[in-house]
Amino acid sequence: MYKYYPIYRLTIMLDYILKCSKCGSTFNFSIERKLCSKCEQGLWLEVKTLSLDKHEGEQGIWKYGGVLPNVKREFRISLGEGDSPLQNSLRIREEIGVRELWIKDETIEPTGSYLDRCSALFVSVVLSMGYEKILTYSTGNLGASIAAYSSRAGIKTHVQVRPTIDLGKLYQMIIYGAEVKVVEAFREKKIKNTAVAVEYDPLINEAKKTIMLETFFQLNRRLPDYIILPMGEGGLVYATYRMLKDISRSSTSCKTRIIGVQSEDCKPIVNSFEKGLDFIEPESESRGRIFDVSVSNPKFGVAALRAIRETKGTAVSVGEKEVFEALSLLAEKEGILAEPAGSLPIAGLIKLVKEGIIERDSTVICVVTGSGLKDPKVMKEIAHRKSSLGALIEELSGGFRLSPTKTAILRLLSEKNMYGYQIWKGLREKYGICVKIPTVYQHLNELIGKGYVKKGESKTVMGRRREYYSLTERGEALV
Ligand SMILES: [Zn+2]
Structure with a gap:
């Protein structure tokens, strides 16, 4: 395959350096390198921020090209990701009792997940490097998103999923044309001409920065007192932190505190934060139902921990009941149908305001990372609890067919x-x-x-x- 492409396609990314988010070791860029060989933690791409400007003429994340690695225009793939609404909450804000609450609504992304920003960048780079296939290991959202963007780029996708995957996400992958294989455990392997996409990939993380930057513009170049994010690998927290640092250099002061929220079922980062540790104690395999954030050994765990501490933020965990209540609240009060992982920030906010940790006169941003329509099992359960139509729901969802x-x-x-x-x-x-x-x-x-x-x-x-x-x-x- 490579022989059909001019050499420059292979060298586009080679100017970049990968740096360990924990020990600072550096490596030359390679699409195959995902982790630091010394401490097994996540790597980030050292991208020099050229400008914080928004380029309205560009599509999708490429509007923020100034903070992303440079990809030649002819290889830039987009499905119109980004530019998600920053909703000024009136009703949840009043119910919780904070001065200003903004909801960054990523449920509207092309495949219903904030990871579309990441797939746009990853697939574009992969295309520019001449790869023919992408292999991804996914708990759901990443596989569905990569599948869609690969289709757009004309690249084949293979997705490995676990048997516990959310049904809606599995449907998406199949319909986007991905070849899906169900495995008990993910085993990374190298295949010729195939780029591997994982959630802790340096490129995939890099694009997460655009959420913070976009929010900054939407708030008329103001920064909030708090930004609340769900944590799985910890990459979103770390990327947000790096963007905040870049913004603060050009802004007068940064007092934004980062809050990371995990589910009670799997909370290694929260545990380390509470114990005052500067390392992560991996948890045994999580049995939690919020798969996309149930990461027992997070690759950006230490980086997320440091980001939270440095911004004087906090890490908090919430139970499944609190998550489902937050999900219902978002839908009933704001018209936003989030998936459980996307509801973690609201659940965390409610808890922290009650505990007096978030002051009532604060400006808060909650990032709702994905759409509830991807998770029919959870939707069914909540609808069942909330209405008298239980039997009808059973019937329509194929639980019992009537002759x-x-x-x-x-x-x-x-x-x-x-x-x-x-x-x-x-x-x-x-x-x-x-x-x-x-x-x-x-x-x-x-x-x-x-x-x-x-x-x-x-x-x-x-x-x-x-x-x-x-x-x-x-x-x-x-x-
Ligand atoms: Zn390292």
Whole structure:
């Protein structure tokens, strides 16, 4: 493949240096190098910030080309990522009681995740270097995003996923044309002409800086008192910190504190912060359901820890219940449907305001990193809890399929309570369904088993016992 490309394509990125986010060791840029060979921590790309200007004529993240590695225009891939709204919260702000709350809504990105900014940069560089394929190991969002951007670039994608992946993200990858393989554990391997994309990749992290820069412009070049971010690998916290430092050089003062939020199920960075450690104690494999941020040994853990401490911020963990409540609140009060990982900052904010750690006269930004539509399991669970339509949701989501006969029985019972013979007759006369009487009873028993129908009163008429059937609440909701 390389022989078809002029040499300059291979050398575009070679001017860059990779620097360890923990020990400071430096390495020449190589797309294959993901971690520091001395301490196994994440690397960052030493990109000289040329300008903090926004170039309106460019598409997507390329508007912020001044803070990104230089990629020739003909290789720049974009699906219009970035430029996400910074919503001025009125209702959650009032409920929580802080002076100013801004929600950076990344749910609107092309594949529904802030990682689209990262895929745009990664795929463009990979294209400029002449690679034919991308292999990615993904808990979900990154795989879906890389798949979309690769399609745009005409590059093939292979995604390795775990069996626990969110269904919506799996659908996305497949439909974008990625070849998906389910594996129990990720095993990195080198394949010819194939670039590997992982969430802690230096290029992928680099593009995360654009969220902070964009927010700075949206706030009319103001910086908030707090920026609250979810933490998995810790890369978003670290990239935000680096951007803040660059901005502060040109801004009068930076008093922005970074707050990182993890889920109770997997919180190695929060643990180290609370214990005052300057290293990360890896956790055993997380069983948490917020997969995208359940990272037991974060590659930017130490870097995130330092960023939080240096900005006098804090690290906090929240339980699943708090996350789901924050998710509901975002949807009900602000019209933003976030995924659980994207709801962590709001959950963290609520906790820290209650504890008095965030002062009420603060200006706060919460970054909502991804869309809830990607996670049908969680959406279903929350909708189930919040409404009386549980049975309908079960039915529509394929939990229990009703045959035409059962549907007809439920409709008959929605008119009035009936006994077996009446139902048999109704089926025949109203719906043209001719079945034997024992079959009617079999259907009724199955409907009772599913909780849609119950037995009611029984009467004896002319020496024969009649048992009446009626709909349960679930059955009524279904009809
Ligand atoms: Zn190192």
